[in-house]
Amino acid sequence: MKVYRSFNEFERLEKAIVTQGTFDGVHLGHQKILHQLKGIAKREGGETVLLTFFPHPRMVLQPDDNSLRLLETIEEKIEHLANEGLDHLLIIPFTKEFSRQNAEDFVRDVLIGKLGMHTMVIGYDHRFGKNREGSFEHLKELAPVYDFTVEEITAEDIDAVTISSTKIRKALQEGDLLTANTFLGYAYRASGVVVSGHKKGKEIGFPTANIEVPEYFKLVPGDGVYAVNAFWKGQVIGGMANIGKQPTFNNRQHAFEVHLFDFNEDLYGEALQVEFVARLRDEMRFNGIAELKEQLEKDKFAALKILNRS
Numbered sequence: 229m230k231v232y233r234s235f236n237e238f239e240r241l242e243k244a245i246v247t248q249g250t251f252d253g254v255h256l257g258h259q260k261i262l263h264q265l266k267g268i269a270k271r272e273g274g275e276t277v278l279l280t281f282f283p284h285p286r287m288v289l290q291p292d293d294n295s296l297r298l299l300e301t302i303e304e305k306i307e308h309l310a311n312e313g314l315d316h317l318l319i320i321p322f323t324k325e326f327s328r329q330n331a332e333d334f335v336r337d338v339l340i341g342k343l344g345m346h347t348m349v350i351g352y353d354h355r356f357g358k359n360r361e362g363s364f365e366h367l368k369e370l371a372p373v374y375d376f377t378v379e380e381i382t383a384e385d386i387d388a389v390t391i392s393s394t395k396i397r398k399a400l401q402e403g404d405l406l407t408a409n410t411f412l413g414y415a416y417r418a419s420g421v422v423v424s425g426h427k428k429g430k431e432i433g434f435p436t437a438n439i440e441v442p443e444y445f446k447l448v449p450g451d452g453v454y455a456v457n458a459f460w461k462g463q464v465i466g467g468m469a470n471i472g473k474q475p476t477f478n479n480r481q482h483a484f485e486v487h488l489f490d491f492n493e494d495l496y497g498e499a500l501q502v503e504f505v506a507r508l509r510d511e512m513r514f515n516g517i518a519e520l521k522e523q524l525e526k527d528k529f530a531a532l533k534i535l536n537r538s
Contacts, residue, residue: 229310232318241316241344243274248339249354251280252393253299254308256413257351261381262312265349268379274346275315279339280305281322287445288322297401297447299393299412304419318343331357331366340374348378403450405507415457415503418448418484422495425485432517434524436470436485437495439502448484453508455531458488459501465491466535468527469502472511487524489532506534 232238245268251258262278269276282302286293300308302319309317320326329338334357339345348367356362367378391411399408400416409415418441425438437458441448451472458465467488474483486502508527514520 229314230316231306232316233321235318235320235338235342238316238318238342240342241275241277243272243346244277244316244344245269245272245274245347245349246277246279246339246343246345247349247351248279248356249351250284250393251278251305251309252284253396253412254305254312255299255391255393255396255411257381257391259312259413261349261351262309262314264379264381266313268347268349269315272346277316277318277343277345278309278314279318279320279343281320283322284445285322285327288324289327294444296445297397298445299396299400299416299447301419301443301446304417328358331362332370333357334362335367335370336374340376345376348376349381350378351381354380397447400447400449403452403507403510405449405454405504408449409504415505416449417501417503418446419499419501420484422498422500424496425483432521432524434487434521436487437500439484439486439500441484449504449507451511453511453527454504455506455508455534456486457503457505457535458486459503460493460495460498465489466532467491468508468531469504470511474511487528489528506531 245265247261247265254262262276265276265278268274284296284298286296306317339348350364350367354364364378364380371378396408396411399405399411405416418439420439420441422437423440425436449471452470454469454471456467456469458467465488467486469484469486471484472482486500508530512523514523
């Protein structure tokens with residue numbers, strides 16, 4: 229997959245099969261769009277193009293609202309989409325000026341003029357252009373004018389619930405990992421660098437890697453204890469993560485910590501990717517270290533059982 233960071237880097241194609249959107253998380257709904265995109269490209273002898281944007285439009289249009297959390301960083305998205313087998317990924321810096329372009333100008337000047345669009349594939353209820361005026365119906369009107377075809381993917385449903393990145397974010401923030409992973413079609417991941425912590429875990433026989441996620445907008449699941457897999461230097465290491473304020477130790481600073489099973493390497497300064505397989509329980513306050521250790525042993529047993537089965 230070729231990756232471009234501006235329109236100037238992109239050489240117009242003879243037959244571009246295009247989709248566009250933020251594609252945050254590349255969930256099952258997105259995967260259906262990409263499957264359709266690749267099928268059309270094979271049938272028409274064209275090349276697949278995903279046009280996406282960074283920063284996320286909300287970050288630009290609502291700069292004072294820092295509440296948005298994303299399922300993927302741009303680097304994670306690139307890796308994910310490369311695995312989907314796309315031909316071209318075009319990442320365009322989203323700006324206020326860009327947002328003011330009306331839908332028809334965007335189709336004519338960008339999709340046709342710069343990309344060479346032959347077919348447009350869009351997801352259910354996708355909107356684009358100034359004031360979100362562009363729609364499937366609008367594209368159908370423009371198609372004969374600018375000589376392209378358009379296909380819409382209907383809502384991807386699981387148990388009659390329409391999948392969306394927003395619903396997945398909400399599920400993760402509420403600790404509903406089962407719903408999030410089901411909608412994603414894979415286990416959610418977060419990456420960070422191991423930094424020095426309070427070392428309380430080591431004192432009680434459960435040393436932890438304290439993970440600092442560098443991107444403020446990257447979503448970390450809601451507080452609780454999780455069964456996880458960690459990826460480090462080609463190894464997959466089972467473990468359990470605690471996200472929260474360690475209430476047994478008098479509500480310390482909010483932390484994301486991982487205890488890895490049967491692992492003794494020094495990880496300080498190392499990058500670690502964590503895959504959230506299942507949620508074990510809420511974070512709790514215990515009456516002393518003995519009670520906490522007893523619960524941690526139960527958590528470890530439960531996590532091992534889940535990880536060995538997954």
